[in-house]
Amino acid sequence: xxxxxxxxxxxxxxxxxxxxxxxxxxxxxxxxxxxxxxxxxxxxxxxxxxxxxxxxxxxxxxxxxxxxxxxxxxxxxxxxxxxxxxxxxxxxxxxxxxxxxxxxxxxxxxxxxxxxxxxxxxxxxxxxxxxxxxxxxxxxxxxxxxxxxxxxxxxxxxxxxxxxxxxxxxxxxxxxxxxxxxxxxxxxxxxxxxxxxxxxxxxxxxxxxxxxxxxxxxxxxxxxxxxxxxxxxxxxxxxxxxxxxxxxxxxxxxxxxxxxxxxxxxxxxxxxxxxxxxxxxxxxxxxxxxxxxxxxxxxxxxxxxxxxxxxxxxxxxxxxxxxxxxxxxxxxxxxxxxxxxxxxxxxxxxxxxxxxxxxxxxxxxxxxxxxxxxxxxxxxxxxxxxxxxxxxxxxxxxxxxxxxxxxxxxxxxxxxxxxxxxxxxxxxxxxxxxxxxxxxxxxxxxxxxxxxxxxxxxxxxxxxxxxxxxxxxxxxxxxxxxxxxxxxxxxxxxxxxxxxxxxxxxxxxxxxxxxxxxxxxxxxxxxxxxxxxxxxxxxxxxxxxxxxxxxxxxxxxxxxxxxxxxxxxxxxxxxxxxxxxxxxxxxxxxxxxxxxxxx
Numbered sequence: 001x002x003x004x005x006x007x008x009x010x011x012x013x014x015x016x017x018x019x020x021x022x023x024x025x026x027x028x029x030x031x032x033x034x035x036x037x038x039x040x041x042x043x044x045x046x047x048x049x050x051x052x053x054x055x056x057x058x059x060x061x062x063x064x065x066x067x068x069x070x071x072x073x074x075x076x077x078x079x080x081x082x083x084x085x086x087x088x089x090x091x092x093x094x095x096x097x098x099x100x101x102x103x104x105x106x107x108x109x110x111x112x113x114x115x116x117x118x119x120x121x122x123x124x125x126x127x128x129x130x131x132x133x134x135x136x137x138x139x140x141x142x143x144x145x146x147x148x149x150x151x152x153x154x155x156x157x158x159x160x161x162x163x164x165x166x167x168x169x170x171x172x173x174x175x176x177x178x179x180x181x182x183x184x185x186x187x188x189x190x191x192x193x194x195x196x197x198x199x200x201x202x203x204x205x206x207x208x209x210x211x212x213x214x215x216x217x218x219x220x221x222x223x224x225x226x227x228x229x230x231x232x233x234x235x236x237x238x239x240x241x242x243x244x245x246x247x248x249x250x251x252x253x254x255x256x257x258x259x260x261x262x263x264x265x266x267x268x269x270x271x272x273x274x275x276x277x278x279x280x281x282x283x284x285x286x287x288x289x290x291x292x293x294x295x296x297x298x299x300x301x302x303x304x305x306x307x308x309x310x311x312x313x314x315x316x317x318x319x320x321x322x323x324x325x326x327x328x329x330x331x332x333x334x335x336x337x338x339x340x341x342x343x344x345x346x347x348x349x350x351x352x353x354x355x356x357x358x359x360x361x362x363x364x365x366x367x368x369x370x371x372x373x374x375x376x377x378x379x380x381x382x383x384x385x386x387x388x389x390x391x392x393x394x395x396x397x398x399x400x401x402x403x404x405x406x407x408x409x410x411x412x413x414x415x416x417x418x419x420x421x422x423x424x425x426x427x428x429x430x431x432x433x434x435x436x437x438x439x440x441x442x443x444x445x446x447x448x449x450x451x452x453x454x455x456x457x458x459x460x461x462x463x464x465x466x467x468x469x470x471x472x473x474x475x476x477x478x479x480x481x482x483x484x485x486x487x488x489x490x491x492x493x494x495x496x497x498x499x500x501x502x503x504x505x506x507x508x509x510x511x512x513x514x515x516x517x518x519x520x521x522x523x524x525x526x527x528x529x530x531x532x533x534x535x536x537x538x539x540x541x542x543x544x545x546x547x548x549x550x551x552x553x554x555x556x557x558x559x560x561x562x563x564x565x566x567x568x569x570x571x572x573x574x575x576x577x578x579x580x581x582x583x584x585x586x587x588x589x590x591x592x593x594x595x596x597x598x599x
Contacts, residue, residue: 003084004025004027004084006081006082006083006084007021007081007082008037008079008080008081008082009021009079009080009081009082010077010078010079010080011077011078011080012075012076012077012078013135014034014078014080014132014133015029015133015135017080017082018032018034018082021082030085031084031085032082032083032084032085033082033083033084033085033086034080034081034082034083034129035080035081035083036078036079036080036125036128036129036132036138037078037079037080037081038078038079039076039077039078039079039138039139040053040054040076040077041053041054041058041074041075041076041137041139041140042054042074042075042076042077043058043061043072043073043074044072044073044074045066045071045072045073046071051075058074058140058141064174067173067174067221068174068218068219068220068221069219069227070219070227070229072221072227073227074137074140074225075225076137076138076225078132087114090113090114090126090129091107091108091111091112091113092105092106092107092126092127092130093105093106093108093130094106094130094131094134094136094170096134096136096171096223097175099175099176099220099222099228100136100171100173100222100223100224100226101172101173101174101175101176101220101221101222101223101228102169102171102172102173102175102223103131103136103169103170103171103172103223104167104168104169104170105127105130105167105168105169105170106165106166106167107162107165107166108162108165109161109162109163109164109165110161110162111161111162112159112160112161112162113156113157113158113159113162114158114159115158115159118153119153119156119158120149120150120152120153123149123152123153123156124145124146124149127145127170131170131171131223135224136171136223136224137223137224137225140173140223140225141171141172141173141223142170142171142172143172144169144172145168145169145170145171148168148169149168152166152168171223172223173220173221173222173223174220174221175220175221175222175228176217176218176219176220176228176229176230177217177218177220177230178217178230179214179215179216179217179230179231179232179233180212180213180214180215180217180233181212181214181233181234181235182211182212182213182214182233182234182235182236182237182238183211183212184209184210184211184212184237184240184241185209185210185211185212186208186209186268187206187207187208187209187210188202188206188208188209188266201263201264201265201293201294201295201298201300202260202263202264202265202266202275203260203263203298204260204261204262204263205259205260206259206260207257207258207259208247208258208259208260208266208273208275209241209257209258209266209273210255210256210257210258211237211238211240211241211255211256212254212255213253213254213255213256214233214234214235215233215254216232216233217230217231217233218230240271241256241258241271241273242271242272242273243258243272243273243274244272244273244274245261246260246261246262246264246274246275246276247259247260247261247273247274247275248260248261258273260275261275262275262277263275263294263297263298263299263300264276264277264294264298264300265277265278265279265294265300277299277300277301278300278301278302278303279292279300279301279302279303280302280303280304280305281302281303281304282304282305282306282307283304283306283308283311283312283313283314283315283329284304284313284314284315284318284320285312285314285315285318286315286317286318287315289318290318291318291319291320292318292319292320292321292322293319293320293321293322294321294322295321295322296321296322296323296338296339296340296357298322298323299323300322300323300324301322301323301324301325301326302320302322302324302325302326303326303328304325304326304327304328304329305328305329306327306328306329306330311329312329312330312331312332312335312349313327313328313329313330313331313346314327314329314330314331314332314335314337314352315332315335316332316333316334316335317332317333317334317335318332318335318336319335319336319337320335320336320337320338320339321337321338321339322338322339323339323340323341324339324340324341324342325337325339325341325342325343326343326345327342327343327344327345327346328345328346329345329346330344330346330347330348330349331344331347331348331349331352331354331367332349332352333349333350333351333352334349334351334352335349335352335353336352336353336354337352337353337354337355338354338355338357339355339356339357340356340357340358340359341356341358341359341360342354342356342359342360342361342362342371343360343361343362344360344361344362344363344365345363346363346364347362347363347364347365347366348362348364348365348366348367348369348382349366349367350366350367350381350382351367352366352367352368353367353368354367354368354369354370354371355369355370355371356369356370356371356372356374357371357372358371358372358373359371359372359373359374359375360373360374360375360376360386361374361375361376362374362375362376362377363376363377363378364377364378364380365378365379365380365382365384365397366380366381366382366397367382367383368382368383369382369383369384369385369386370384370385370386371384371385371386371387372386372387372388373386373387373388373389374386374388374389374390374401375389375390375391376389376390376391376392377391377392377393378391378392378393378394378395379391379393379394379395379396379397379399379413380395380396380397381395381396381397382397382398383397383398383399383400384397384398384399384400384401385400385401385441386399386400386401386402387401387402387403388401388402388403388404389401389403389404389405390404390405390406391404391405391406391407392407392408393407393408393410394406394408394409394410394413394415395410395411395412395413396410396411396412396413397413397414398413398414398415398416399413399414399415399416399417400416400417400439400440401416401417401418401440402417402418402419402440402443403417403418403419403420404417404420404421404422405422406421406422406423406424407424407425408424408425408427409423409424409425409426409427409428409431409560410427410428411427411428411429411430411431412428412430412431413431413432414431414432414434415431415432415433415434416434416435416436416439417434417435417436417548417550418435418436418437418439418440418443418544418548419544419547419548419549420548420549420550420551421433421435421549421550421551422551422552423550423551423552423553424553424554425553425554426552426554426556426557426559426560428559429557429559429560430559430560431559431560431561432560432561432563433550433560433561433562433563434562434563434564434565435545435548435550435563435564435565435586436563436564436565437541437542437544437545437548437565437567438565438567438570439565443541443544446541447538447541447542447567450534450537450538450541451538453534454531454534454535454538457527457530457531457534458531460527461524461527461528461531464520464523464524464527465524468517468520468521468524471513471517471520472517475510475513475514475517478510481506482506482507482510485503485506485507486507488500488503489503489504489507541567542567542568543567544567545564545565545566545567545586545593546585546586546587546588546593548564548585548586549583549584549585550562550583550584550585551582551583551584552577552581552582552584553582554580555578555579555580556576556577556578556579556580556581557578558576558577558578559576560576560577561574561575561576562574562575562576562577562584562595564585564586564595566586566593571593573586573593573594573595575595577597580599581597581598581599582597582598582599583597583598583599584596584597585597
């Protein structure tokens with residue numbers, strides 16, 4: 001511990017005075033403490049060119065505008081006594097905002113305040129020490145300090161750990177108010193990037209873009225007495241954003257907001273905003289556009305016209321989900337496309353996946369396609385699942401549909417249908433033409449649903465029939481007793497005596513039970529009818545194989561196989577046709593089902 005004789009000093013900067021004294025006496029500054037004996041505040045203005053002693057609160061002498069002005073200058077002078085540090089510093093820390101207009105004191109939970117006598121006075125002394133060491137003024141900008149200390153002094157324990165953190169504002173001056181710089185906010189662009197898309201659709205009523213108007217800030221002053229000047233707001237885009245009739249423009253004192261009147265894509269042509277139902281781009285890729293997913297409900301048409309034959313119009317891995325998609329180019333590997341209508345002018349990669357809720361029209365298909373109806377120029381190793389499919393030339397691949405038309409069937413193709421397969425000409429071998437109702441997902445679902453319904457109805461009907469039989473037998477067994485009660489009731493009526501109430505109740509209960517049995521019998525009859533109708537519906541669906549037809553306009557060359565799979569039992573009938581067999585079908589001959597044909 002350093003030892004030196006306490007000395008009095010006059011200071012304007014406490015830390016600087018301590019540092020100079022420590023250097024002169026070769027003492028570490030952290031081993032020196034000080035006591036504040038007195039202080040004075042001085043001010044200077046254009047009217048008081050000499051430093052003038054402040055004898056009243058600053059707020060009563062000057063208006064806030066002056067306190068915020070650079071025309072007012074402040075400084076303080078302190079009388080202090082430097083002495084050796086005898087005790088640990090009080091566990092009080094200060095924090096401030098950037099401009100020092102708000103100063104917070106913190107005493108952490110678990111800290112012990114070793115205070116003597118008046119705890120309120122002691123706390124203020126310790127806070128003032130912290131403020132002075134931090135270069136902050138005291139006695140100024142402390143509107144609620146004394147009131148806070150009065151409350152704290154009454155409840156803070158001395159010489160005992162605090163149970164929770166204690167925070168209080170020890171300085172609050174008219175801080176600087178930063179200006180609001182103008183800004184152009186393209187909300188649709190931020191939304192797209194948050195969804196990993198570079199193009200993003202908007203909905204009707206959605207906030208599309210916004211111009212934030214510039215606003216001046218206010219100069220301020222820190223709790224160190226220093227004037228804080230703020231910059232002028234930046235303004236150069238005041239007329240940048242404009243819109244057409246597809247957007248609603250709303251202006252307020254703070255901003256100009258642009259809302260979409262319709263759903264669609266946002267076009268921004270040098271600040272002129274518009275919403276379009278049609279988007280035309282040169283290519284879709286992760287680098288240029290990201291995935292495009294405004295959804296079908298926005299009814300957006302996307303046109304992609306790619307001129308580079310060496311690159312895909314829809315790049316690898318890109319996902320597109322729109323109302324209608326028209327592609328002049330190729331669909332790349334692992335691309336995923338979903339639309340009501342899809343038109344591809346070139347080809348689809350074998351790993352591309354497409355789904356058309358209505359119609360698909362593709363020049364060369366190698367990928368996977370699911371559609372309601374599909375028209376394909378060339379199908380090569382790809383797959384198609386649809387209701388109706390028309391292929392001009394098929395070189396391998398697979399089709400599963402209710403109805404299929406193929407103008408030219410080459411080789412290595414598998415065609416599965418529910419109702420019909422029509423072939424114009426066959427030029428190769430190793431083809432399979434299959435009639436299989438259960439291969440059609442929707443049809444198989446109907447069959448399974450009917451079978452499940454029949455099973456459930458049958459089980460319920462059996463259980464209710466058994467319960468009905470038991471109740472009916474018990475009811476019949478009661479008939480002799482009920483007749484006895486009826487005779488007793490008749491005898492009482494004839495003799496003019498009141499019948500027994502119990503006899504009346506038994507007869508009523510018997511009649512009620514009889515009515516309930518009649519209602520249940522009718523319900524069982526209706527349930528049996530429902531079961532029979534459901535079984536008939538299932539039988540009609542299971543006869544799909546008997547109504548299906550495979551038609552070929554020319555002669556078979558013995559290199560393609562025809563297969564019929566019975567819907568009811570899964571039995572396969574197959575043969576390799578040769579020669580002219582215009583229409584091939586299944587026919588029932590007694591209990592047997594056989595393949596037949598006619599020219």
